[in-house]
Amino acid sequence: KAGVTQTPRYLIKTRGQQVTLSCSPISGHRSVSWYQQTPGQGLQFLFEYFSETQRNKGNFPGRFSGRQFSNSRSEMNVSTLELGDSALYLCASSLMGGSADTQYFGPGTRLTVL
């Protein structure tokens, strides 16, 4: 089975712009979670989607949003980029998103905001 894929792998944006990141889960997985990884804050949970519905959300401002499509692919969007949004964004997929499910991570998208 193919693993979790994320596109693009690298992005450079300037402050004020918006960005969309994409995540394709492992075939058959219906839950997609997103995480932000920074040196200062570590790994932080952004949100989780299942069957096109956001079921859980972390403590991030409304500039961070996401969606999930009927094929379970997910996108996250960050509007009005700030310097502090520079991070590695990781997505992970699992069968149903429950605690008994293992999350499998993608390689991440490295976002740099100038």
Next chain:
Amino acid sequence: AQTVTQSQPEMSVQEAETVTLSCTYDTSESNYYLFWYKQPPSRQMILVIRQEAYKQQNATENRFSVNFQKAAKSFSLKISDSQLGDTAMYFCAFMKHGVTTDSWGKLQFGAGTQVVVTP
């Protein structure tokens, strides 16, 4: 709210030796799952081992084993016969078990421990 603490920012170990990484967590939940993930320089996060809180037996996966002490809220990882490929950042993570929305899909990570395996 749950917190996960990894008190060792970095550890160095020689090839073939054993290293133990510590992890403590704070939760009021009785049922949950604990995980160790490794993140090598490629940044690809890989599951190393998982433990279900209601299982007394410590999980083992080849050279990786855990010491789960539920009462002490401790979950340490032992890497035996260390190999150069084990060089990575290791993260301890917690997931609450439940049917409420705040449990779904949410791993809570510690700050990580950088393990360096030297020849």
